[in-house]
Amino acid sequence: MVLKTPPIPEPGEHLWLREPAELDAWIAAVPDGTPVAIDSEFERTSTFFAIPGLVQIATEDSARLVEPAAVEGSAAFRTWLGDPTQPKWLYAMSEDIELFREWLGESVAGALDIQIAAALAGEGMSVGYARLVEALFGVALGKEETRSDWLRRPLSEAQQRYALADVLYLIPMAGYLLERLDQLGLKTALAEESDRFVHDLQSQSSPERYYLRLRGGWRLSRSQQDALQALCEWREKEARKRDKPRSRLVSDKMLLEVAGRMPTELGHFSGLRELNPVVVRKHGEAMLACIEGSRQRSEPLASYIDGPLTQREQTVYSEVKGLVQQCCESGSIPPEFFAPRKKLEAAVREGIQQQSVPELLASGWRGELLQRCMPDLQRIFQSSSKSTQAQ
Template identity: 50%
Template sequence: MSTLTPPKAAIPQPEELDPVWLETPQALDDWLAAIPPHGPVALDSEFERSTTFFARPGLVQIACGDQAYLIEPTVAASSQGFRRFLADPDRCKLLYALSEDVELFREWLAVDVKGALDVQLAAALAGEGLSVGFARLVSRLLGIDLDKGLTRSDWLARPLSQPQQQYALADVVYLLPLYQQLHERLAVSAQLEALQEESERFCADLAELGNPETYYLRVRNGWFLSPTQQALLQRLCSWREQRCRELDRPRGRVVADKLLLGIAEKQPRNATALGRLPEMPPVVVRKHGDAILTLVEDTLEHPSAIVDLIAPPLSREEQRSYKQVKELLEKALVDSPVPVELLAPRRKLEAQFRDSLNSGQVPQLLTSGWRSTWLGPVMPQLEDLFSHG
């Protein structure tokens, strides 16, 4: 994937943007085929997801060089060239806080986005702050003030107003000069590899989050359940994920996590016992009771070992070791703009921490890729800490 510096261009004010639409799949295919093969392409989407499981696409925005367009979802969905573009690992695609867009394209178009770079992540690596908002970064780096009052517009309604179209177009028009500035700074600090590696990791993590069989690992306080109870929780979560997809309803409107946790703990064997669980809505018993009770019965009568148990919180002793590790990480970054939370996300580091203490090995998160380079000066101390953990 190329991360070549994009060409400089004049930056228009939001009110100067003239929305233009690619109105047919063929027009989109032709445009994608005609743009330079190595230049970055800015990409964004607008969608609605308040009452459904799957996001409903409302608009796609795309820009390359001095060309920027709006695309109707029906046009994007009918374009084979657009699907190939999304899946092409050699075509650099710029997104901002890419998680929701990548998830939308995977669920809507059945495409795993490759070759994506997260410009918000680039900003964090350049020292602009972790998870800085798009409008704030545009103001800070480009000197342009954006009206974000249209953020919660109805993007499914038609026609879109002129201000809506200009707002949507701005999201991709300003991505290119933002990336240009950040690219230059990251090139000087030798962090372009980190940007590409982390963006790829984010996309891979998002793909795993969509796996119904592993959702149970995300249920809060699920760690206190026994292995048998966790096996039931896994099956309940997997069933609920499938039902949400079938009904296109959010998880909380089918059966909430805390209810599945209670079912896995108490293991009710009949509708009366199910209905007596704390905060159990009668509608859940009426609509889903038979399926839930069948899962309970089958799990208890045919127990099977669960592959991954939910890890409990770190003990006090482990917390002390974790604090020592974090101090070493902060020491390694003392002259760097990189936030320690980006170098070592707490959830990811904790997931490897206990096993690393037991094995005497530094967590793989800290010894692979760009992190190993940044942590080189403190790696002997990290190795010593874990070997005596």
Template identity: 50%
Template structure:
């Protein structure tokens, strides 16, 4: 099903008044009325010179009731924390990765029962990674004012334009959810949205684990295994230091410099200081610690170490294209973006291991879509 070319639903009316919840107890009472109904959820935050996002606002919607909540109120609400963690309570978000990161660091909890409607829109045939404003205009014929997007959400008071912008970010979530679920029902994908949202949230949490962050430094793949263990220690230290100081990673030591240090493996401060681009203040402040971590890396066992994934070889690239062509055909048949069905990292894992299970194609909605071409894919993987 192609995205609709004309609006398919009436836009929910904008509220005539802007309502705030100003006490934790009032938020508790309001949320008690939610029960197991879908709760529209969004946040505004800032992060310019800090590691952690700074919460600025929480927006909540239930039916045509919309509320704005200051972070200080939300974090003191017992019900807010309970609802976020309740897997039985659907939370409707759009492009939720940054919101989940905020909750993880701000409230030290991992929201459950989250539904990412950007994923839902893709599954429903609206296209891959469609922006919220564009989808709202397509479905409802409403144009959202995005002028407040980059405004200051931490300072108070918020302007009326900011408040209206914040309400618009949740006002359409429930109607979008209804449209998505109606289309998924026709396709037989009713369970796919919750399944993929849960998996996406779980992967985001895993990627945020400081122990795994070294795997994102794809440029370190060419280092010998022992030096990759040293790089892992450097990255873990940098993650901990960035969090401790609440500073962006590149304000401590950037990724390219960590790779350069692990490549050079300096044994002294003098050799360390010769690494091009490494600032002297970094050497003075962290030099001894960096050398200590490198020594630990040299002595670390490598038997169970997970190396950084190497880029595909020329032969693997050719094979990748063969496998992707088959998956493109399956995705087009199901009217699902191939970027959602088979993201590059997932497909690279299949090619590396010659195993469909490596890309999660042996269960759930992906298995359903590739069923008509499964035999062809398995024959390719055996070739």
């Protein structure tokens, strides 16, 4: 399938919005309900927070390059970001969503991730923007500007063309994919998955929950995971306060080793391989305080890091995965998108514990697709729970 290539305008001052009033006026001119493509360019090499370098916006008829200062000063843009009735098209939107939340303090509503649309339409899992442009338009986008300096001014003409292409191809791409999803009955799935993605990003950004992202944490005991949670929360808040990358303070490996050893005095740090003396000198007392505080915790953590599935859980997982694959094949949906391994493992544990089909598989578009398999799923979880309890 080769779509009509959108015209990329020649770079020039007429494409720039440099003042808040100019951005407000552009937004006011967009008819209600008109989808707008959004992208951003930023730098994050030696800071915790991304430094915005450029925001790109486009409709079918108009594209603009927006200075960060104009975005910061535009009340209309902030209102518009949070308006769920205003469709916003983004591609692989996690970094853009995080940027707007941390930079502007705004949560994005009404966002559709066109990378998710591509997966649902059978174009591939996590397919890159340039690759999809080449597949749908037959155009090879240049990669020269991918890592260029977006904070410098003026931007080169090559940078401006690159930035415009990021939103101008997105408009016809999204239109084509949404039409495909409409034919497949999956437009609701795109909206649900995009909303779920934004919600998951929001919950993952909480300093209190960062420990859940550390690989290998499942090997720790519950008391050690209590310490790991406290250590990660401290580092997250400290990194934000100092605007420094997490690894510049204490690496994940260091935190895992400290939590595993549970030191009670500075001298105990000397035997830890991952911890160098500079880190101990700067942050040793703070880490000891975190560990001691975790010992005083009166309530258990809301969530502990799960280890690999038990043999029985793995058996249930395989049965459920087989049913999911059957339903996905009938609906032409990649099984790895429908239920990624990590999510399906969590769902299997939930289903065994509750003796019922877990929410991930029972609700929304997944529940509709699995409707004919629901009795079999219910039987699996009810019988597996009884078997597990008998072990």
